[in-house]
Amino acid sequence: MPHVDFKPVADGIYCVETGLYRPGLASCYVIRAEDRLAFIDTGTANTVPALLQVVDALGLTPADVEYVIPTHVHLDHAGGAGALMAACPRAKLIVHPKGAAHMIDPAKLTAGATAVYGEAAFARDFGALTPVAPERVIAADDGQLFDLAGRSLMFIDTPGHANHHGCIYDAASGGVFSGDTFGISYRELDTESGPWLFAPTTPVAFDPDAWQLSLDRIMALAPRAVFLTHYCRIDEPARLVDDLRRSIRDLADIAKREEASADAGRQQRLEQAITRHLIDDARRHGCRLEEARIRELLAVDLALNAQGLEVWLRRRARDRS
Numbered sequence: 001m002p003h004v005d006f007k008p009v010a011d012g013i014y015c016v017e018t019g020l021y022r023p024g025l026a027s028c029y030v031i032r033a034e035d036r037l038a039f040i041d042t043g044t045a046n047t048v049p050a051l052l053q054v055v056d057a058l059g060l061t062p063a064d065v066e067y068v069i070p071t072h073v074h075l076d077h078a079g080g081a082g083a084l085m086a087a088c089p090r091a092k093l094i095v096h097p098k099g100a101a102h103m104i105d106p107a108k109l110t111a112g113a114t115a116v117y118g119e120a121a122f123a124r125d126f127g128a129l130t131p132v133a134p135e136r137v138i139a140a141d142d143g144q145l146f147d148l149a150g151r152s153l154m155f156i157d158t159p160g161h162a163n164h165h166g167c168i169y170d171a172a173s174g175g176v177f178s179g180d181t182f183g184i185s186y187r188e189l190d191t192e193s194g195p196w197l198f199a200p201t202t203p204v205a206f207d208p209d210a211w212q213l214s215l216d217r218i219m220a221l222a223p224r225a226v227f228l229t230h231y232c233r234i235d236e237p238a239r240l241v242d243d244l245r246r247s248i249r250d251l252a253d254i255a256k257r258e259e260a261s262a263d264a265g266r267q268q269r270l271e272q273a274i275t276r277h278l279i280d281d282a283r284r285h286g287c288r289l290e291e292a293r294i295r296e297l298l299a300v301d302l303a304l305n306a307q308g309l310e311v312w313l314r315r316r317a318r319d320r321s
């Protein structure tokens with residue numbers, strides 16, 4: 001059996017390495033209450049064997065999995081949801097109403113991801129998407145509560161990173177499973193000032209104003225911890241949230257400065273500007289890694305952020321015309 005990298009991060013909560021690109025880039029979570037399990041995010045289709053090994057390591061079986069809850073339908077979060085559902089006969093899939101149709105028929109997700117990543121990289125990194133039977137899918141309402149053997153999980157509608165994004169509030173731990181709504185924070189970039197956060201402005205529905213309101217919603221719950229997909233648990237969200245709010249504003253401002261310029265080459269210029277900005281920001285936070293190492297850690301995000309901001313500028317132009 002290959003080694004599965006997972007660890008407890010709170011009472012009944014385990015953080016699992018998904019294996020996407022490099023260790024430490026993308027995680028997902030298992031919540032245990034009595035003999036019932038819920039997965040929050042799933043990694044990709046390639047992650048699913050590891051997730052089933054975690055179930056086994058906890059002394060349970062796939063029939064004990066009650067919920068599979070992708071925070072949104074981007075493939076680093078939901079790519080494995082269909083295959084995991086196929087392996088867990090009793091599980092229900094809980095998803096944002098705007099994501100439900102894509103879990104039932106993943107053709108558009110496949111097409112969208114192929115456009116973003118290219119066909120070969122998509123097949124290698126994400127595998128194939130498995131459809132979920134419609135009767136197993138619950139389109140969650142904002143504020144809806146789900147019972148996991150007495151443990152209460154609340155779905156919160158949190159657009160901004162994506163318009164199909166929800167977070168889960170777990171009252172027992174006082175923690176929020178934030179998907180990408182509380183930003184990205186790689187442990188390699190921690191400093192004596194603590195975690196360094198930035199905003200993923202991934203295609204295709206970045207909405208900075210909606211995102212700030214979603215952060216208001218999360219902070220109104222006064223969470224003790226935030227469980228990030230990228231990467232793992234961070235504490236003191238009230239101290240850190242303003243860093244993320246500023247990152248959302250800064251990245252939107254970088255895009256707006258390119259708003260009037262020609263489309264040709266704009267995405268490359270955005271990527272250069274984002275790279276400079278994020279490296280300087282990490283430095284201000286006290287990061288002393290070599291610049292090449294920071295670029296390497298952020299490589300996937302720099303490209304996706306530039307693509308997402310370019311898509312956002314085009315949407316703004318369409319909305320104005």
Ligand SMILES: [Zn+2]
Binds near residue numbers: 230
């Ligand atoms: Zn993500």
